[in-house]
Amino acid sequence: MADPIKVGNVTIHRIVEQEGPFFEMLKFFPKLTKQVLEENRAWLQPKYMSPKDELMLCIQSYLVQTPHHNILIDTCVGNDKPRPARPFWNMMRSDRFEKALAATGLGVGDIDFVMCTHLHVDHVGWNTRMENGRWVPTFPKARYVFADRELEFWTKRNKDDAAQCPWVTDSVLPIVAANRVDIVKSQYTFNDLMTLIPTPGHTIDHYSVQVGRPGADAVITGDMIHSPLQARYPEFGMMSDYDSAQAGQSRRELFGRLCDSSTIMCTAHFPSPSRGRFVRWKDAFDFRPD
Ligand SMILES: [Zn+2]
Secondary structure (H helix, E strand, O other): OOOOEEEOOEEEEEEEEEEEEEEEHHHHOOOOOHHHHHHHHHHHOOOOEOOOOEEEEEEEEEEEEOOOOEEEEOOEOOOOOOOOOOHHHOOOOOOHHHHHHHHOOOOHHHOOEEEOOOOOHHHHHHHEEEEOOEEEEOOOOOEEEEEHHHHHHHHHHHHHOHHHOHHHHHHHHHHHHOOOEEEEOOOEEEEOOEEEEEOOOOOOOOEEEEEEEOOEEEEEEEOOOOOOHHHHOOOOOOOOOOOHHHHHHHHHHHHHHHOOOOOEEEEOOOOOOOEEEEEEEOOEEEEEEO
16 A cells, blocks of 8 residues: 555655664673574564564654644654764754655645654654743644653652753743643543544553545554554563553453554554554464555
């Protein structure tokens, strides 16, 4: 299926900022053993795992166009941001995000809402941009939709130790200060075409977004999954999870409900095209890309 994706009267575009190998598999998934890695090597390589056993990741936003609104879900890493702990994201100067947005025919002034599935570094970056030495909202008209406990958690974490989460300082708090935030519950009916679904575990109050109507719908998963390996092994947490056991439950619940259905799953981080469907596999699931 070619980009963009259509579900009913909703169009979904991918806005890709980066794609490639990022982290060593065995570090990224602490419960992954060498034996299980070998058992799965044949299908993981080369698409999902590099020759050096690194996880292949896409860093991207989803732009959802309904008849009434343009909604951007997650905002990648962003430019000019100090990320000393992540050299590949430190002080980026990339035009890829802006060019990909322009290719949809829209500009920053056309975005009505920005939804952040969670407040991690690679999901909030383009919330702001540097203007005259200040961080200002990138999308001048947009309301930003954050889950209440997620915002509370990261605000406190930033207050306790800002150096551990610099993205909160430059990409979250300036949005709060500009009075642009709509604080919602992670279980929330946004409108007749979009519903927030709580998928906690990766972070304290992570949400996914269901788009469309039954029979013609998609789920923007966010980071409730990072690799198809976690469909086969839902209990494999990733290194920066808040609660990996809860994240595993979220995967079993969502995929249990939507596997073997027509719902298109649009993942945040799987390599392009990043979307497909989950099917039953043994006592878990398997991913079938579109
Ligand atoms: Zn992420």
